[in-house]
Amino acid sequence: TAVLSENMQMGFSLTRIFDAYVNAPESFPDDRFDGGQAYLGLDPKSDLPMFADTSYSLYVEYSDQLPFLGGGEGYARLQHSFEGTSLNQLGDGDPAPQQENGDYRLTDLILGYDMGDWKAQLSLNNISDERGVTYRDSSDFDPYYGRNSDNIVRPRNYNFSIRRFFWFIAECQSLNSDVKKARLACLFYSTIPITQMARPLGREWHCEYPWLDS
Numbered sequence: 001t002a003v004l005s006e007n008m009q010m011g012f013s014l015t016r017i018f019d020a021y022v023n024a025p026e027s028f029p030d031d032r033f034d035g036g037q038a039y040l041g042l043d044p045k046s047d048l049p050m051f052a053d054t055s056y057s058l059y060v061e062y063s064d065q066l067p068f069l070g071g072g073e074g075y076a077r078l079q080h081s082f083e084g085t086s087l088n089q090l091g092d093g094d095p096a097p098q099q100e101n102g103d104y105r106l107t108d109l110i111l112g113y114d115m116g117d118w119k120a121q122l123s124l125n126n127i128s129d130e131r132g133v134t135y136r137d138s139s140d141f142d143p144y145y146g147r148n149s150d151n152i153v154r155p156r157n158y159n160f161s162i163r164r165f166f167w168f169i170a171e172c173q174s175l176n177s178d179v180k181k182a183r184l185a186c187l188f189y190s191t192i193p194i195t196q197m198a199r200p201l202g203r204e205w206h207c208e209y210p211w212l213d214s
Contacts (some may be wrong), residue, residue, distance in 0.1 A: 007064050014056040020048040024090065042091050050135075052084035052102050072115030080107045088136045096138035104132020106153060119163045129156040 001011040024046050030038035063075035085103045092098035107128055112121040130153060137149040 008060070008062045010058070010060045012056070012058040015052075015054070017051055017053050020051045020053075021045050022048050022090070040091070041093050046090055047087055049087040049089050049098075050101070052086040054084040055082060057081040066113070069113070070115050072113055072118075074113045075111075077110040077112075078107070079110070080105065083132065083134075089138055096141055099136040099138055099141075101133050101135055104130050104153065106130055106132070117165045119161075119165070121159075121161050121163075123159040124156075125158065126154060126156045131155065 001009060003009045023044065024042040025040065026042065026044065027037040027039045029036055032038075057079065058081075059077055059079035061075060061077040063073055066072060066074045082105045083102045086101050088099045088101050089096070090098075105128070106126050109124040109127060110121065111123075112119070132153045133150045134153060135151040137151070140147065140149040142148075
């Protein structure tokens with residue numbers, strides 16, 4: 001991550017794998033086969049599947065104070081990622097041939113407004129509507145009937161959220177009976193119910209998450 005100015009920053013991450021392989025055994029003992037060995041059909045040195053040789057991600061973000069709606073902070077973030085080619089499985093052969101995944105690019109735009117306890121965000125994801133293949137399922141492959149199952153990235157979509165944070169102080173008792181005050185953040189817009197964070201025990205609260213000392 002690099003800070004370009006008071007209001008702008010950018011980041012870049014690159015992963016490059018030069019030699020990813022597994023030393024696979026050619027066979028394993030099984031008395032049901034001739035010679036007592038079952039041959040796997042793998043090369044002694046096989047390329048490791050599901051690992052792209054090259055992948056990267058980058059972003060540019062600009063933020064600034066806005067004079068309206070209480071003078072909160074607005075920000076815009078443009079992010080782009082690339083997933084290189086990878087293999088879908090270790091071995092190759094009928095009726096489940098080895099195929100290639102990946103080789104796709106995704107670009108997202110995120111707009112947000114932060115005004116203390118209130119936060120709003122609009123995300124435009126996969127702007128170019130890329131249909132990149134994350135995994136090709138060779139177990140459901142039938143070239144005669146032209147059948148093949150592919151898992152792809154989500155098509156172009158958008159998300160909009162408005163969140164409101166609030167705080168409260170509760171007397172909490174830990175497992176070692178030490179009484180502390182914990183400050184718990186509760187979120188109106190959340191996939192985690194508040195009941196998973198703390199539950200009442202008589203007049204006290206037993207906290208199931210690490211303490212946030214006030």
